[in-house]
Amino acid sequence: MDLLRKFLAENSHIQFAASDSPDFADLCSAFIINATKKPSLIVRPRSAEDISGLVSILTTNDIPFTIRGGGHDMFGRSQVDGAVTIDMREICHVHVDSASKTARVGGGIISMNLLKELEKHQMVTPHPVTPSVGYVGWAIHGGYGLLSTKYGLGVDQIVGATVVDANGNILEADERMLTVIRGGGGAVGVIVEVKTKIYPLDQVLAGAIIYQPSELVTGFRDFNTNFQQAKRDGFPPELGIYRFIMNGPTGKAQIVLFLWASSDISEGQKWLSTVSSWAPLGMSTVAPTTIAAFNEVTNSMVPKIAYGTIHAPIFRSLTPEVVDVIGKHALLQPNNPEVLFGIHELRADAPMSSNGSIFNARQAHVLIEIIPITGSLDTLYETMAWGQNFNDALLATDAANRLSCSYIPLNPTRDLEFKGIYGSQYETLREIKTELDPDNKFKHALVQL
Numbered sequence: 187m188d189l190l191r192k193f194l195a196e197n198s199h200i201q202f203a204a205s206d207s208p209d210f211a212d213l214c215s216a217f218i219i220n221a222t223k224k225p226s227l228i229v230r231p232r233s234a235e236d237i238s239g240l241v242s243i244l245t246t247n248d249i250p251f252t253i254r255g256g257g258h259d260m261f262g263r264s265q266v267d268g269a270v271t272i273d274m275r276e277i278c279h280v281h282v283d284s285a286s287k288t289a290r291v292g293g294g295i296i297s298m299n300l301l302k303e304l305e306k307h308q309m310v311t312p313h314p315v316t317p318s319v320g321y322v323g324w325a326i327h328g329g330y331g332l333l334s335t336k337y338g339l340g341v342d343q344i345v346g347a348t349v350v351d352a353n354g355n356i357l358e359a360d361e362r363m364l365t366v367i368r369g370g371g372g373a374v375g376v377i378v379e380v381k382t383k384i385y386p387l388d389q390v391l392a393g394a395i396i397y398q399p400s401e402l403v404t405g406f407r408d409f410n411t412n413f414q415q416a417k418r419d420g421f422p423p424e425l426g427i428y429r430f431i432m433n434g435p436t437g438k439a440q441i442v443l444f445l446w447a448s449s450d451i452s453e454g455q456k457w458l459s460t461v462s463s464w465a466p467l468g469m470s471t472v473a474p475t476t477i478a479a480f481n482e483v484t485n486s487m488v489p490k491i492a493y494g495t496i497h498a499p500i501f502r503s504l505t506p507e508v509v510d511v512i513g514k515h516a517l518l519q520p521n522n523p524e525v526l527f528g529i530h531e532l533r534a535d536a537p538m539s540s541n542g543s544i545f546n547a548r549q550a551h552v553l554i555e556i557i558p559i560t561g562s563l564d565t566l567y568e569t570m571a572w573g574q575n576f577n578d579a580l581l582a583t584d585a586a587n588r589l590s591c592s593y594i595p596l597n598p599t600r601d602l603e604f605k606g607i608y609g610s611q612y613e614t615l616r617e618i619k620t621e622l623d624p625d626n627k628f629k630h631a632l633v634q635l
C-alpha cells in the first residue's frame with residue numbers, strides 16, 4: 187500500500203478516498219446497500235495512463251482490487267471488503283463520430299449521460315431500461331434493453347475498446363480480445379473506453395401504459411396471449427416492450443414501457459392502440475418524445491439505492507403454467523414501493539452483430555426479474571421471502587421450458603456455471619484469459635473461471 191500511496195502523492199490529479207475521508211461513504215454508495223463492503227481505498231483515475239500506473243502497482247504487489255462503474259451490480263461485486271476500488275466514473279467522455287456512426291465512450295459513464303450526449307447529435311444507442319446503470323458494465327455482460335429488438339444487445343454494439351491489461355499495458359483490443367469483452371466483461375482487463383455503434387433517431391413514441399390494477403391477474407394473462415399471437419403474426423422490430431408489475435397509489439399494476447423507435451410516429455400510434463387494448467387500460471403516458479427524455483422518466487421510477495437482491499430465471503417463453511405462477515405471486519407482492527417484477531425479452535428476430543462474441547444466449551427467450559428490494563430494513567425479510575418463494579415456484583415449472591444459461595450480472599457468483607453459460611465459447615474464453623491474465627489478477631471480475 188505504501189507504493190500505491192506514493193504513486194497517488196506523485197499524481198495528485200488522481201482523487202482518492204480512504205475510510206476516514208469525508209466523501210468515502212458517498213463514493214462507496216451503490217445500488218444495493220451493503221455496509222459490510224468497505225474498500226481499503228477508492229481511487230478515481232482520469233485516463234488510461236492513470237489506470238496503467240495503478241494496475242501495475244496493484245498487480246505487482248498483489249493488492250486485491252475491483253473495477254467499479256455505475257455501481258449497479260445487484261450483488262455489490264464491484265466493491266470488496268479490504269480491496270482497492272478503481273472507480274471509473276471520472277472517465278466519462280463521449281466522442282461522437284457521426285460519419286462512421288460510432289462513439290468512443292468512457293469506461294465509467296452512466297447510461298443516462300451517454301443518451302443525453304448522443305441526443306445532441308440526434309443519435310441513440312441501445313441502453314439499459316434503467317439508465318442509472320453504468321453503460322460499459324451493462325454492455326460488456328450482455329445488455330438487454332428496449333432498443334435490442336431493433337439494434338441488438340449491448341454486446342453487439344461494441345466495435346472497439348481500449349483496455350489496460352494485468353501488466354498495466356494500454357492496448358487497443360484486437361478482434362480476439364473484443365470477442366471476450368463482448369460477454370466476458372472485465373475478465374481480461376480494465377476497459378478504459380469502448381467504441382460503440384450509434385444510430386440516427388431524433389424522435390420516438392414512448393412512455394408507460396398502465397393497465398387496470400383491479401384486473402392484474404387476468405390482465406397479465408390476456409396481455410400475454412395477445413402478445414404471443416402478435417409475435418406469431420409479425421411484430422415490428424421498432425417496438426420494444428418491457429413489462430413489469432409495480433406497486434402504485436391505486437394498487438399493484440401491470441405496466442408496459444412502450445418504445446416505438448422510428449420517426450414514423452403514425453405507424454407507432456397504431457401499435458400503441460393495439461398494445462393498449464391487450465388488457466383493461468388504466469392510463470397511458472405514451473407520447474412523441476426523445477430517447478433521453480423518455481429515459482429521464484424511467485429513471486425516476488426506480489429507487490437510487492435499496493436493500494435486497496434479484497432472482498433472474500430464463501425461460502424459452504411465458505407458457506400458461508409460468509403465467510399462472512406469475513399471477514399468483516404478483517398478488518402476494520409486498521406493498522413497499524420499491525419491489526418489482528419485470529420481464530426482459532430477446533425476440534427471435536433481434537439483430538445480432540456479425541462480430542465475434544462469447545455471449546451465448548441467442549435463441550428467443552424471456553429473462554424474468556424478480557426484484558425483492560426495499561428502502562427499509564423493516565420490510566426486508568418479508569420482501570426477500572416473497573422473492574425466494576416466487577423464484578422457487580417458477581423453477582418448479584416444466585424444466586423443458588428453461589434455458590440452461592444464466593445472465594451473469596443478475597445471478598450470485600456461487601450459482602454461475604460458466605461452462606453452461608458460454609457453451610462452445612467457453613474454451614475460447616479460457617484460452618484468451620490464460621493468455622492475457624494467466625495469474626488471474628482480475629479475480630474480482632464477474633466472470634471467474
Ligand SMILES: Cc1cc2nc3c(=O)[nH]c(=O)nc-3n(C[C@H](O)[C@H](O)[C@H](O)COP(=O)(O)OP(=O)(O)OC[C@H]3O[C@@H](n4cnc5c(N)ncnc54)[C@H](O)[C@@H]3O)c2cc1C
Nearest residue numbers: 255256257258259264293314315320323324330372377595
Ligand atoms: C436498477 C437496475 C436496472 C438494471 N437494468 C438492466 C437492464 O435493463 N438490462 C440489463 O441487461 N441489465 C440491467 N441491469 C444489470 C446491469 O446491467 C449490470 O448489473 C451491470 O453490470 C451494472 O453495471 P454498473 O457499471 O452499473 O455496475 P458496477 O457494479 O459498477 O459494475 C459491475 C461489474 O462490471 C464490471 N465493470 C464495470 N465497468 C467496467 C470497466 N470499465 N472495465 C472493466 N470492468 C467493468 C466490473 O467487473 C464490475 O464488478 C440492471 C441493474 C440494476 C441495479
